Structure formats: structure tokens, C-alpha cells
Amino acid sequence: MQITRKVTDDVVWAGCNDRRLALFENLFPIPRGVSYNSYVILDEKTVLMDTVDSGMSQQFLENVAYALKGRSLDYLIVQHMEPDHCGTIVDIMRAYPQAKVVGSVKALQMIGQFYDVSVFDAGERMMAVKEGDTLTTGSHTLHFLMAPMVHWPEVMVTYDEKDKILFAADAFGTFGALNGKLFSDEVDFEREWLPDARRYYANIVGKYGVQVQALLKKAATLDIQMICPLHGPVWRKDLEWFIDKYDKWSRYEPENKAVVIVYGSIYGNTENAADALAARLTEKGVKDIKMYDVSRTHVSELISEIFRCSHVVLACSTYNGGIYPPMADLLEDMKALSVQNRTVALMENGTWAAASGRLITAKLEEMKNISLLDTKISIKSTLQNGRETELDAFAQQIVEEMQDGE
Template identity: 45%
Template sequence: MEITKDIKYVGVNDHDVDLFEGQYVVPNGMAYNSYVILDEKIAVMDTVDAHFKQEWLDQIRTLLGDRHPDYLIIQHMEPDHSANIAAFMELYQDTTVVSSAKAFTMMKQFFGTDYPERQIVIKEGSTLSLGRHTLAFVAAPLVHWPEVMVTYDTCDKVLFSADGFGKFGALDVEEDWACEARRYYIGIVGKFGAQVQNLLKKAAALDIQTICPLHGPILKENLGYYLSLYNTWSSYQPEDDGIVLAYTSVYGHTKEAVDLLADRLREKGCAHVVVHDLARTDMAEAVEDAFRYSKLVLATVTYNGGIFPYMRDFIEHLTDRNYQNRTVAFMENGSWAPTAARGMKSLLENSKNLTFAEHTVRILSALSDESRAQVDALADELCQ
């Protein structure tokens, strides 16, 4: 695949992976992206997952013919991108590896060497000339590992963005970018919004015409759309006005109350009402929707004097990613000592800028006239 006249794609598609990073369902696979810049000197940008070592090396051999790469630039040491450093450096023994000091520390941990006689250590503001192409390096710590650098090609105005602007899904599958990019961002990078904001400020000073991430498609058109979404996500602002109902239910009574609330909200004209049964849904999808929309209803049973495990897990997923700037409401169920609402609220006590709804629905075993009235009151409040 040609990115520009001098920049070629040598990545791979993975349709065998079932869980990315051991937890994210990827029904359409993953792409591990690598690039080659052809100039007076040749630079290879990152490697790919270990399972695709031979395919990747074969692509490079086919592209280069008798030429050898001068530089291997490692922006990010996560193994889905760095796994083939040792194989590459063994094959091309006159190549210099270029990376940050922290990356070289990790390199030695992974491979037993940091190639001390064949390394160039880069930092914020470092540049590397290939001929016509000059690469400018920008530090991007904690987006999403501490060693990350991104690279700007001043000639073709291409930003090699590491894991930034990536998404789930292989490149040979057509799907909406935002949905899987959102789930990817919130799940993997979401904790580090402040660091992403810092990187966006640096990117604003660059004339970027193409973004080449380490996962997902190359972005060439309407870059303002992608940058705007990243700004929204990393500043923890709601992307859309809507209400997510996340619940757990043991015998169906809490589910009945949630379904009633969803019906009431839709009757009142709420544009987006999304319901997740946390015991059955993809947890990453539920977390994605909680960050996408402006309001969240948490509904669960009192369990062992606390809250149901799937609900606790869900809330911890939110707080681990700095959930904030939302309205949150509670529904609790209990047969003798309902405490779930208090428990859920306590898990959110360190979250910033949350507005808690005035009305809480309390179900004593099953819906009653009183708890139905509470559902109606909560629906009124959420739809204001």
C-alpha cells in the first residue's frame, strides 16, 4: 500500500486474535501497522506482532530488494509493535535502532540487549535526516506507555502517531471508524486524558496532512473530525446527549424496573436510551457508552451487604478511566436492607464533576406502586 510516493505500508492483518490485550473482543480482528520511508536513507517505522514476523520481514525484503534499511524507529515498546526487533536487527546487522531512553530500557528487558553499539537515543525535539525527509520526534508519554514517541515527517507532512488515532479492526474489513476507535481509545488510553491533551496541543502546531497510526486505517481526509473526537474524549466531555442504563438483576425484578424506566424515557422523547445488562454485555461496550453519553443510571441489587460483582466491576472500569462530567442516577433493590445505592455512590466519590440525580429508585423485592412512582419521577428529572 502506498501512503505517499516515498512512504509505504508494510503492516499486517490479524484475524486469529480473539481478545486484544487479553480482554477486548475484536470480531473484525486487528491491524498491526508498520511503514517504510524510502529516501537516501531508509527508515522502517516499528515492527508488528510476533505471530507475523515472517510475513512482515518478507514484505520489507520485497519492497527494498537489494537495499538495506538504515534505521529501525521504535515509537512504542508494547509487544504487538516491538516483538520483532531482535529478528529484524539480526537480519539487518548494519541497521541502527532509533528510540527513546525509556524504550531502550524496555528493549533490554524484552530482548536482553538494547543494541548499545547500534542505537540512537531520541527525545523531544530530536530530528533525523533521511535526505529529503526529516523526521521530527515528539514525546508522547503515557499515550499510553511512558516511553512513547510520535514522529512527524516534515517533507510529506505525515504524523506517525503510535497508538494515537488507532482503532480495533483489521484493514481488510469495512466498518465505521468512530465506534471501534472510541472503544479502543476509552479502553486503552482513556485514563490518560491529560497526556492526550498535551499531545493534541503539540500536534496543533504541525501541518498534518496524513496520520499513520499503529492500529487501524491511515487517515487522510477530514482530519479535523478525528482531532475533534480525540479532544472530546480526552477532555472527558460527553460526545452525545443520551442516557445509559447499566444494570444487574438476579431474579428479574431489577430488570423489570430498568425496562420500565427505559420505556418512560423513550415516551418522553429522549433521543438516545441505551440499556446494558452487565452480566451479559461486552463490558468494553458498556464502558464506551457510559463515556459517550451525558447521563448514566446504575441499577443493581444489594448483594452480600454491598453491590452485585458485575456492577462493582463496571464502576471500577469507569473510575479507572477518570469518569467525570456526567449526571448519575441510582436504582437499588433489596428484600430486607437495601444498601446498593449508597455502595455505588461511594465507589464514585473521588470522581470529578459528577451531578447526582435527586431521585433514587428503591425497590423492595419487586416493583410496587411506590417504586413505579419513583421510576416516573426519575424519568421526569433525567428528561429535563
């Protein structure tokens, strides 16, 4: 059964939903699956915007044929050469022998890196485009804008002048299969989709905030009425709301005045201390507090919450004289993904030599614009009764810093 949906009168979604894949990029858990979006433009000339993962090739070819309604395909536009979007290029070029493939110079080079291009006479069928080039297909004029490192070097996005659509490549994407609901206004996006959108951005695109800002500046010059990403829902309403999220994330600005407490606890004692802190913060009026066990929570979830929250508490056991390994992994990811502009408070634990606080401090100093609060809690085995005043002062400095500038 072919599965398509109309985006506009002459633009059709012909992508696929993948609910069998457990890990996106073999890294990130996707319990809600993921969509691979592809779009067909029906004009005097026909256009296919990107393809899908090779695991969905049969369904995809059926969807494209159904969307074309018996017509041939004139152009395949390749905006991004990651295999979840380029996996069926060869299939499409074989199925439509008159089609030309359009992409940036780097994208066309990458096709030859992934595939034996001799099977579809690629040399004669490739059309390189650069910043500012256009392609007219009849009533549609497509403008190509280069978006290098959002999040691969060959990436471009495409603006359709007629329907005022930004085909956004991996920008504005999110994890999650569509479940028949193509548009963001057909779901409760903020409740059901925003956490996965944030997790997608923070972990996949998050390192490239400068490049995302450059793309947002280009997009600001266009009259965009719809955003068609390669993953997740299409935006036709409230675009400004989601663009503002991307603006904040790419400037590494906290989304919420909130506290995320991440603890690494071996036998539960560091966890208990973190619980005590959470109780004190709540008593002092902090409403948005989240707690996560670094050993049980996937690092992509932790990174997402650190992107969301203004204040981070790292509560960590000392292990073999060093940082508890899952916490060390989180710190490496924070550095790799350019986490910055956050306030961090530390709680350390060590039965005979509490070293984790000092070592975490050194790791945080390698990151940009991390404000480390002066007071830390150092625990020997357990947080004993009698340290209530110290814990209260530790919580109070977090509260006062949150209130600073309000």
C-alpha cells in the same frame, strides 16, 4: 504472498492483520481482529516505523523485504515498546545488520528489558533521540515529539516534514483488521469503525486524558495532512473530525446527549424496572437510549458507552449485602479510567435490605465531577404497580437535567 499498500509515493504500509487473536492485551474482545501497522520510508536512507507482534513475524519480514525492493534498511524507529509493536525488533535487526534502532532513552532501555540485545550488538546500533531532535534521510526530515503516558512512558510520535505525516504511535488507533482498506475514507468509518475506535481509546488510553491533551497541543502546531497510527486506518481526509473526537474523549466531555442504562439483575426484576424507565424516557422525547446487562456485556463496551453518553443510569441489585459483583467491577474500571463529567441516576433493588444505592454512591464520590441526581428509585424485589408517579418523576429529572443548558 507479500501484502503492502502505498501510503504516499515513497511511504509504504508493511504491517499485518491479526484475525486469530481473541483478546487484545488478553483483556478486550476483538471479534473484528486488529491491525499492527508498520511503515517503510523509501528515501536516500530507508526507515522502518515500528514493528509488529511476534506472532506475525514471518508475514511481516516478507512485507518489509518486499517494500524495500531489495534495498537494505538504515533505521528502525521504535515509537512504542508494547510487545504488539516491538515483537519483531530482534528479527529485523538480525535481518538488516547495518540498521540502527532509533528511540527515546526509555524505549531503548526497555528493549534491553524485553530482549537479549547482545544478539544484535545493540550498544553500537542504538540511537537515542529527545524532544525536538530530527533525522534527515534525504528528502524527508523526521521530527521527534515525546508523548509520555500516551499510553506508556517511553512513547514518542514522529512528524514527517515532507509528506506532512504524523506517525502517531498508539494515538488515533482502533481495534479491527484492515481487510485491504488502509484509509479511513475507504470505509464508512463512523458506522463501521467509530465504536471500536472509542472502545480502544476509552479502555487503553482513557486514563491519560491530560497527557493526550498535551500531545494534541503539540500536534496543533504542525501542518498535519495525514495520520498514520499503529492500529487501524490511516487518515488522509477529515482529520479534524477524528481529532475532535480525541479532544472530547481526552477532556472527558460527553460525545452525545444520551442515556446509557446499565443494569445488574439476578432474576430479571431489576432489568424490568430498567425497561420501564427506558419506556418513560422515550415517551418524554429522549431518542438516544442504550441498555446493557452488566453480566453479559464486556466491561470495555460499557466503558466505551459511558465515554459516549452524557447521562448514566445504574440499576443494581443488592448481593450479599453489597453491590452486585459485575456492577462493582464496572465501578472500579470507571474509577481507574478516570471517568468524569457525567450525570448519574441510581436505581437499587433489595428484597430485605436494599444497600446497593448507598454503596454505589460512595464509589461515585471517589470519582471526579460526577453529578448524582437527588432522586433515586429503591425497589423491594419488584417495581410494583402503583409507583408510576414515582417512576415518572425519576425519568423527568433525567430529562430536565439533559435539557439544562441547551
